[in-house]
Amino acid sequence: MTATARTSTARSTGWFPVARAAEVGTTPVPVGAAGQAYVVVRLRPGGEVSAFPARCPHRLVPLAAGVVEGRLQCPYHGWRFDAAGRCVDVPSLGPGGSAPPRADLPVPWAVEERHGWIWLAPERTDVVAPPAPAAEPVPEPAPAPGPPLGPVFGNLDPSLEHAWHPVALSRELRPGGWLQVRLLGRTWSLSRGPDGLVADPPAWGVRERFGVLWLAPAQPRDVALELPEDGDRRFVGSWLPPARSAGPAGPLADTLLDVAHSPFLHPATSGAADEVEVPTHDVAPDPGGFTGVQEQWCDDPADPGVAAGQRSPRRRRRATYVYRAPFQLRLRLDSLDTGAARTILFLLQPEDADSTRIYTCLLLAAGPGEPLPGPEVVAAEMAAEERVLAEDLGLQAQLARPGLPLSMRDELHVRSDRLGVALRRALADFAAAG
Ligand code: FES
Ligand SMILES: [Fe+2]
Known part of the structure; x- marks a missing residue:
C-alpha cells in the first residue's frame, strides 16, 4: 500500500478517512483526524456512525467502553451522550438533575460512511461529501489524547520532599x-x-x-492521619498485600475518594448498580486535609449471611472520608442497619513519575453484641477489597495521565464531586507551600 488518500495531517479542514466501515460496530473505535483523537461508533447495531472526542469532559477518561440504550456511555461515572454529543444523563445527579453545558462533547462537523470507509470532517468544509479515493486510504494512527492544559500534581512534585x-x-x-x-x-x-x-x-x-x-x-509539613481503630479491640483486620499502580498517586487518590463511580466500575463487587444518585454530602476542612460524610447504598455480597440466604446484600451505610495531604486516606463505613463498621486505610507511596505503591489496611467490627468477625469473614472481606482495588487500578491504567489536574477548567465538576474538588484544592495548597 503506497498511495494515500490522506493529504496532510497539518490541515484541519476536509474529509479524513478514519476507519473501515465494516470494522465499526457498537464498541467505540479510537481514531485520529487532523491530529485530534476521536472515537467512532454505531449507537445502534447496524445504524449510522457517530463520532465523538476521545475522552469524557468530566475526568478525561477515554470514551472507549461502549454504548448503552443508544447512547455513548463513559465507563467511570456513566455519563451518557447522544449522537450530537449532548450529555443527556449524569446519573449521580438523579432523575431531576441536568448536565452542565460544558458536559456536551464538541463533536466533529460531519461524519460520513462512503466508499466502504468512515470519514470525518473535523471542521466545516465546502466539500459536501468525501470524494471517492483514487487509492486505498491510509488513516492516521489514533493519537493519545493530549495532557490537561493546566498544572497537574505529579509524583515528582517538589513539595513531596516535605512529607x-x-x-x-x-x-x-x-x-x-x-x-x-x-x-x-x-x-x-x-x-x-x-x-x-x-x-x-x-x-x-x-x-x-x-x-x-x-x-x-x-x-x-504534612499533618499525620490518625487511626482511631488502631488499638480498638472491637476491630480485627490486617494489611492487604501491597499493590502497585502504573500511574501517579493523585488520580488514584481521586478515585479512592470518589463516591459516584461504584455502580459503574464495581457493579459486581461493591456498587449498588441501580443506586446511582449521589445524595448531597458535607465536606469540612481539617488541618492538613478534610473530612467528608455521606450516606449511601451499597451491596455486601461477601457477607456470609447473604450467601446463606439470611439477608439481602443491599445496605444503607454512612461513609466518612478523612484525607490528609498528600496521599493518606481513611474511609470508614458504618452500617446503619447492623451497627457493624469497616475502616479502610489507604496510604500511597509516590515511587516514580508513573509508579505508585499502595498500602491498604482493612479493619472490621461487628455490630453491638455480635462476636468479633472470624478469620474466614476477614479473609473474604480482604479478598473482596482486593478485587475492588484491582478494578480501580484498571481504570488508572486507562487514564495515562502525568498527574492530577489542579486547574478546575481542565475537568468538569458536578455536585457529587465535592471530595474530588477538595482534593485538588488541598494538593494545590500543598504544592504552593512547597
Ligand atoms: S463520567 Fe466520564 S469521567 Fe466521569
Ligand atoms: Fe473504586
Whole structure:
C-alpha cells in the first residue's frame, strides 16, 4: 500500500478517512483526524456512525467502553451522550438533575460512511461529501489524547520532599535485614539495626507507625492521619498485600475518594448498580486535609449471611472520608442497619513519575453484641477489597495521565464531586507551600 488518500495531517479542514466501515460496530473505535483523537461508533447495531472526542469532559477518561440504550456511555461515572454529543444523563445527579453545558462533547462537523470507509470532517468544509479515493486510504494512527492544559500534581512534585511517605510494611523488613525502596524517583536502603531504623542515603526521618515504615526526605509539613481503630479491640483486620499502580498517586487518590463511580466500575463487587444518585454530602476542612460524610447504598455480597440466604446484600451505610495531604486516606463505613463498621486505610507511596505503591489496611467490627468477625469473614472481606482495588487500578491504567489536574477548567465538576474538588484544592495548597 503506497498511495494515500490522506493529504496532510497539518490541515484541519476536509474529509479524513478514519476507519473501515465494516470494522465499526457498537464498541467505540479510537481514531485520529487532523491530529485530534476521536472515537467512532454505531449507537445502534447496524445504524449510522457517530463520532465523538476521545475522552469524557468530566475526568478525561477515554470514551472507549461502549454504548448503552443508544447512547455513548463513559465507563467511570456513566455519563451518557447522544449522537450530537449532548450529555443527556449524569446519573449521580438523579432523575431531576441536568448536565452542565460544558458536559456536551464538541463533536466533529460531519461524519460520513462512503466508499466502504468512515470519514470525518473535523471542521466545516465546502466539500459536501468525501470524494471517492483514487487509492486505498491510509488513516492516521489514533493519537493519545493530549495532557490537561493546566498544572497537574505529579509524583515528582517538589513539595513531596516535605512529607512523611509510607515506603514498606513493617513485616517486609526483618530485624537485622534491609530493603530498597523507591520514593520520588530515588532509591533508599532501609535497615533495621540495634538502634532502630536507618535510611541510606540519610533522610530527614524514618519511623514506624500502624505497621508501616515511613520516610520523610526533608522536614515534613504534612499533618499525620490518625487511626482511631488502631488499638480498638472491637476491630480485627490486617494489611492487604501491597499493590502497585502504573500511574501517579493523585488520580488514584481521586478515585479512592470518589463516591459516584461504584455502580459503574464495581457493579459486581461493591456498587449498588441501580443506586446511582449521589445524595448531597458535607465536606469540612481539617488541618492538613478534610473530612467528608455521606450516606449511601451499597451491596455486601461477601457477607456470609447473604450467601446463606439470611439477608439481602443491599445496605444503607454512612461513609466518612478523612484525607490528609498528600496521599493518606481513611474511609470508614458504618452500617446503619447492623451497627457493624469497616475502616479502610489507604496510604500511597509516590515511587516514580508513573509508579505508585499502595498500602491498604482493612479493619472490621461487628455490630453491638455480635462476636468479633472470624478469620474466614476477614479473609473474604480482604479478598473482596482486593478485587475492588484491582478494578480501580484498571481504570488508572486507562487514564495515562502525568498527574492530577489542579486547574478546575481542565475537568468538569458536578455536585457529587465535592471530595474530588477538595482534593485538588488541598494538593494545590500543598504544592504552593512547597
Ligand atoms: S463520567 Fe466520564 S469521567 Fe466521569
Ligand atoms: Fe473504586
